[in-house]
Amino acid sequence: MTLESILFIVFAAVGLASALLLVTRRNPIISALYLILNFFALAGLYLTLHAQFIAVIQILVYAGAIMVLFVFVIMLLNLRDERSLREGLSWKKVFAAGVSFGLLMEVIYILMTSASGMTELLPAKATEIGTVEAIGSRLFTRFLFPFEVTSVLLTAAIVGAILLAKKKLD
Amino acid sequence: MDHIDILITLAKIVAAFAFLILGAAMTVLLERRVSAFIQNRIGPNRVGPGGLIQPFADVAKLVMKEDIVPRSANRFIHDMAPMISIGVALSTFAIVPFGNGIDIFGRHVKLMIADVNIGMLYLLALTSVGVYGITLAGWSSNNKYSLLGGLRSSAQLISYELSMGLSLIGVLMIAGTLRLDEIVLRQTQYIGGILPKWNIFLQPLGFITFVIASFAETNRLPFDLPEAEPELVGGYHTEYSGMKFGLFFLAEYANMITSSAIITTLFLGGWDVPYIEGLGLAPLTLALVQVGGFLVKVALVVLFYIIVRWTIPRFRYDQLMNLGWKVMLPLAIANALGTGLVLLLIA
Amino acid sequence: MVTLTSYLILSAAMFIIGATGVLVRRNAIIVFMSIELMLNSVNLTLVAFSAFLGDSTGQALVFFVMTVAAAEAAVGLAIVIALFRRKQTVNLDEINILKW
Numbered sequence: 374m375t376l377e378s379i380l381f382i383v384f385a386a387v388g389l390a391s392a393l394l395l396v397t398r399r400n401p402i403i404s405a406l407y408l409i410l411n412f413f414a415l416a417g418l419y420l421t422l423h424a425q426f427i428a429v430i431q432i433l434v435y436a437g438a439i440m441v442l443f444v445f446v447i448m449l450l451n452l453r454d455e456r457s458l459r460e461g462l463s464w465k466k467v468f469a470a471g472v473s474f475g476l477l478m479e480v481i482y483i484l485m486t487s488a489s490g491m492t493e494l495l496p497a498k499a500t501e502i503g504t505v506e507a508i509g510s511r512l513f514t515r516f517l518f519p520f521e522v523t524s525v526l527l528t529a530a531i532v533g534a535i536l537l538a539k540k541k542l543d
Numbered sequence: 544m545d546h547i548d549i550l551i552t553l554a555k556i557v558a559a560f561a562f563l564i565l566g567a568a569m570t571v572l573l574e575r576r577v578s579a580f581i582q583n584r585i586g587p588n589r590v591g592p593g594g595l596i597q598p599f600a601d602v603a604k605l606v607m608k609e610d611i612v613p614r615s616a617n618r619f620i621h622d623m624a625p626m627i628s629i630g631v632a633l634s635t636f637a638i639v640p641f642g643n644g645i646d647i648f649g650r651h652v653k654l655m656i657a658d659v660n661i662g663m664l665y666l667l668a669l670t671s672v673g674v675y676g677i678t679l680a681g682w683s684s685n686n687k688y689s690l691l692g693g694l695r696s697s698a699q700l701i702s703y704e705l706s707m708g709l710s711l712i713g714v715l716m717i718a719g720t721l722r723l724d725e726i727v728l729r730q731t732q733y734i735g736g737i738l739p740k741w742n743i744f745l746q747p748l749g750f751i752t753f754v755i756a757s758f759a760e761t762n763r764l765p766f767d768l769p770e771a772e773p774e775l776v777g778g779y780h781t782e783y784s785g786m787k788f789g790l791f792f793l794a795e796y797a798n799m800i801t802s803s804a805i806i807t808t809l810f811l812g813g814w815d816v817p818y819i820e821g822l823g824l825a826p827l828t829l830a831l832v833q834v835g836g837f838l839v840k841v842a843l844v845v846l847f848y849i850i851v852r853w854t855i856p857r858f859r860y861d862q863l864m865n866l867g868w869k870v871m872l873p874l875a876i877a878n879a880l881g882t883g884l885v886l887l888l889i890a
Numbered sequence: 891m892v893t894l895t896s897y898l899i900l901s902a903a904m905f906i907i908g909a910t911g912v913l914v915r916r917n918a919i920i921v922f923m924s925i926e927l928m929l930n931s932v933n934l935t936l937v938a939f940s941a942f943l944g945d946s947t948g949q950a951l952v953f954f955v956m957t958v959a960a961a962e963a964a965v966g967l968a969i970v971i972a973l974f975r976r977k978q979t980v981n982l983d984e985i986n987i988l989k990w
Contacts, residue, residue, distance in 0.1 A: 381892045385900045392904050392927055396911030401919045402682060406620070408923050409675070411904075415930055418900075421892070422941040427933075427949050429664040434956050437671025438701065439926070439963045441678070445697045446967045447919060448682050448690060450974050469913035477906040484898050498944035505661060505721060511950045523957045530961030537968035540975070 380421050388414035401447045405440060412436045424503035555656050559636055567796035568598035574849045581853045605789035613685060613782050620683035625783070625790035628676030632797040635669045638662045639804045640724040642814045642834040645827065654814075654834065655724060662723040663715060666805065667708050670760055674700040676794065677762070677779045684782035692778030695860065699759060699766065702867035707756035709875035713749040713882040714742050714809050727813030739817040743810045748878040750810045752871055757802045759867070762795065764852040766863060803844035804837075811840050897938035904931035918970050918980040922963070929959050 391411040398404045412435045419428035501507060512520050572587070572594060579586025587594040612621055642654035659665055674697050681693020718726040732740040743750045759766040775781070780791045807813060816836035824832065858866065904927060911924030933952045940948025974980055 377892050381896065385896075388900065389903060389907070392907040395927060396907060396915060396920070396924055398920075401917060401923075402620075404920050404923055406679075408927065411927065412930065415934060418897070418934060419937055422897070422937055424937050424941060424949055425661055426664075427937055427952050429661050429668050430953070430956065431933075432668040433664065433671055434960060435926075435930070437668060437674075437704075439960055441671070441674055441697050441701055442963055442967055443919065443923065444675075444678055444682075445694065445701075446971060448678070448694055448697075450971070450980070451690075466914045470910050473906045473910040473913065476909075477903060480902040480906075481899055484895050484902070496942070496944045499941040502940065502944060502946040503949065505664075507946045508949050508953065511946045512953065515947075516950050516954075519954060523954060526961055527957065530964050534964040534968035537965065538971045 377421055380417065384414045384417040384421065388418065402444065405443050405447060409436050409440050412440070422503070423499040426503060426505045426508050551652055552656070555654070559641070559656055560633065563633060563636055563797050563800060566800045567793055568602070570796045570800060570845055571598045571601070573846070577846070577849045578853045602789060606786050608785040610785040610787060615685040616782065617683040617685070620679050622787070624676050624680035624683060625787045625794070627679065628673065628794035629790045629797070631669055631673040631676065632794040632801060635666065635801045636804065638665055638723055639801070639808055640727055640813060641837050642830055645830045653724060658724070661721050663711060663721045667704070670707070671704055680783065680791070681779035686782050688775045689779050689781050692775050696762065696779060699863060702864060703756045703759035703871070706752055706867065706871035706875040707760060709872070709879055710749045710752035710756060711809070712879040713746045716882050716886055717742065717745055723808055727808055727815060730812040731815045739812055739815065741810065741812040741815070746810065746878070746882065748874060752875045752878065753810065754806060755871060757806060758848070758851070761798045761802050763799065763848060765855045765858050767857060799848055800841065800845060803841045803848065806844050807837065807840040811844070813837060894938060894942045898935060901931040901934040901938070904934070916982050918973070918982055921982065922966055922970070926959060926963070929955060
């Protein structure tokens with residue numbers, strides 16, 4: 374086994390386990406911590422794909438900013454255990470889980486059987502396209518307009534968040 | 544990867560760790576002596592010559608103390624929080640270049656542990672993860688004062704991270720690279736042949752905003768609201784005792800040294816000792832002098848941290864937020880804009 | 891050898907776990923985090939395709955997904971705070987005023 378395969382298996386196992394624990398834990402803070410672990414595993418997977426910029430941004434934006442916001446809100450609302458939430462098993466939930474499991478099997482079947490007409494080995498070019506320079510030049514040439522529009526989206530989100538979370542409007 | 548390469552890397556890691564841990568111990572002593580001097584006291588001077596062994600005696604005391612965990616606390620997270628704090632504090636130092644490369648054993652060795660080509664982003668990513676140590680410590684203790692400290696710290700760190708990142712953009716534009724060793728190399732020239740081309744002279748506004756944001760990120764006074772004693776008993780570490788408290792303590796001082804090293808690297812020329820080329824030193828001597836220069840600069844920034852702590856009173860919470868969002872952020876954005884315009888005009 | 895298919899299956903599995911979380915859980919914040927998980931598994935697909943095809947467009951797209959995720963988290967958490975202030979709960983089944 375090569376180093377890449379070992380790394381992939383380790384990160385994939387951590388990612389899947391933390392994802393499962395995220396949706397099964399009662400305590401939202403514990404769930405949030407497993408999601409952070411999942412983000413770190415994803416960053417590792419991005420590194421195995423030579424996407425260094427995305428890997429660091431993953432930690433910086435998701436683990437360092439978005440999840441801090443989640444943890445902050447959970448702590449602010451002081452949600453401890455959600456036993457009060459009455460999350461029992463109902464036939465609806467079993468049905469939902471069954472349907473999604475079926476969907477997963479379907480996707481795996483399609484992926485395994487279809488001939489994916491593309492090279493199955495990571496090309497050497499992957500190292501250059503994952504750098505800050507490559508993604509930066511792509512963002513500022515072909516995606517310049519969407520990139521600028523993103524700032525409008527973020528401003529709208531900030532204004533909306535303040536408006537919604539403010540106690541009283543006056 | 545050769546055996547010698549691995550050995551060299553290990554030697555670098557050991558050296559950097561020893562520097563951080565010993566440096567943190569010495570900083571604790573320095574802080575106590577300087578604060579005593581400022582308050583017209585003497586300070587610890589009995590253990591060893593001039594009190595030199597005092598920090599080690601303190602550590603021995605902390606190790607032998609009982610580790611108390613509150614009954615209603617979340618045991619696992621309570622144990623994990625100090626580890627996150629100290630882990631982040633130590634691993635940030637990995638990308639700091641503490642000297643120019645030297646030629647040894649027939650190979651070129653860069654004097655930094657991890658030579659990553661996205662150094663600056665790595666720095667920001669680790670800083671942003673560091674908040675979890677304090678926040679989770681506050682939450683897991685199940686104590687209202689600790690929780691308030693944790694909440695304050697996450698709000699404070701998020702607010703100041705923005706101006707920290709933005710104030711670095713000027714440096715980034717001038718250097719044109721994210722690698723910290725190249726950023727230092729760009730600073731080794733001179734402006735007009737006299738003034739060293741350090742970023743503090745090119746980016747005074749960026750320097751000021753970065754230093755203020757660093758103070759906030761390391762939870763030092765005047766920004767130590769997460770642990771403000773008069774309001775929050777002890778803040779996030781109220782419920783910690785023994786060596787777990789010691790780890791938070793160590794993390795605070797290690798963070799202080801690391802952020803001083805980063806301020807030195809980004810703005811004060813790193814290991815660059817100006818006007819040294821004229822002396823014609825042998826390469827190895829030159830490298831050693833440069834490492835010495837780096838250490839002196841870091842020590843001076845640490846001293847600055849300590850003097851500020853014992854001179855300036857703590858901000859009120861609303862003042863902290865107003866400063867972060869209404870003063871620091873516009874200043875950092877203006878700095879980035881101004882730098883961009885100047886660079887555009889020069890080019 | 892790690893192939894493109896293994897990355898795609900992994901990301902599909904994570905997406906399905908996230909989707910199940912959205913369908914099954916009733917705590918608004920956990921539902922939210924499951925949505926973040928789904929967005930991230932899509933990111934993994936994009937990065938995997940981008941690396942295997944040797945084209946950086948996919949990674950540029952991930953950048954936009956992250957921006958949208960950040961905006962969505964901010965607004966969504968603000969909604970959760972507003973709801974909690976009003977009804978003292980984050981249980982999605984109890985937030986049913988608009989349900990006829």
